[in-house]
Amino acid sequence: MRLAETVTFGGGALDRAEDLRRDPDALAALPAKVLPVWRGKPLLDPTRVALDWVAPDVFADMGDVVLLGRLDGTVLFARDVSDLDVAGGTEGVGGFVDASEQTHPDLPAGAAFVELRRVMTQLTPLDAELAATAKGMLEWHRTHNFCANCGTATQIGKAGWMRACPNCARMHFPRTDPVVIMLVTRGNSVLLGRAPAWPEGFFSCLAGFMEPGETLEAAVRREVWEETGVRVGRVDYLASQPWPFPGSLMLGAWGHAESDAIDIDPEEIAEALWLTREEMMEAFEGHHPRVQAARKGAIARFLLENWLADRLD
Template structure:
């Protein structure tokens, strides 16, 4: 798919400068360089600034907000000659501000810190991802994914001792047994399953009313991408799938997935739902998908803009999958 890397979080071209992660002297120099950008992340929400088109907000090294950080800064890489570091400032308490939806499926709340202008605020990345430039979106996704991994892997999986961050945040080491731990990414297949002029859409329990998307599922150990596509579609809907082709991928740091987008041809059209896997599934015609995108479908709301499901469906509508 020629447009594969135009997916949200893809194609940012961030220079990750992995060779610098073990260079303590250079990391320290960069942290004190006035051109270095420090990105605060509060409870998985990056600080952004602006209206309409947004950009990531960096804060000065002497900011009081940074006193709330939990661990050492994480080196994200270099962009436009500036080094970028992410800092977890979740220890800050936004007194008097709404935090009731933080961590929810859809968190529209935004929190502001009194030290910064009102257009600087912490926002859910899923809510603002399409308003960020590709480089900023990649930086934010990388920061969110790494900090989520650190938060969930503080203890050694081998012996249970508390581990310590290393390699500028790209590793955790166990001081007790010497084990090394690395950020994990969970591979997920997401399928554009077609039958003639129709595509297979489904919904999971707990999704907002009317929301449908492409079927998706985790790849199991010892399984190929193609086998995972066929298994997941059959398990959820009873639809048998034949040919499978790769289309595009998307890092999805909610918390740690890589969405592997595929096109699959159905061998059967009958749907037999597994209620433990999925709440509903339907064949939706191209004309209906067009109505969904236009917001005119009477029953169905489409996939979230910025998600790979929305990306694949829009290119299927435009006949641009090749």
């Protein structure tokens, strides 16, 4: 697909410095700066809408630390500071929409912890990739403190890119869950759905987790049929997007529907409908009476916009 790497969180060209993960002495000899992350929210300079960094000794006694990469001879880390006593309140944190900002007196002037989905389209590609990597990695550490093999508390290694069990010697590495997300079309129309937990009127492309032993194409056909009863034939891969909410890789595909009758599974989806191109344009403009378009920055929005612009091939 043309422009595939222009999707949000893609195209940042981050040097992930894998060589330094295996060489702690070389890593320690380089200048460094740290991105604090509070409950999954990276530190930002809201005036510039850019990541804000602190010296390595700031909050040095708090949380897990992960090497993100290397930039112009400086190594970049992320630190989990979720235990920090912040100002700004916690109402709405973790919700579908989080407009809150949190601050602390030891942070740079004006800096605040901001929900990534709120600003993701305003960040540079590199800052977006750094923020997604930081959020995803620190969430993995938060939920994988114990060995899945024997239950012993694990220890961080490779500059944050693995956890080792001191009891059974099992090594654990960061996981990413593959998710198919489908632009399903039939003629001049596209199939959209609303998850039960989403606000009324909010529709997006259908999506679902892949299962063991399943190809991307098979997952697309299965998920669409399970959720809506629509049969899909040809499937084309389009683009991918890391989605650190909490730790998925969205695999964007184009499914060509062979039927259009909708029969939803209410356990899987609240609503599904077909929208014509003209109606989809109305939704993007905020004028559709029923449908709100997928949020900016999500791969669903990216796929729909490129479909409307005839840029899928």
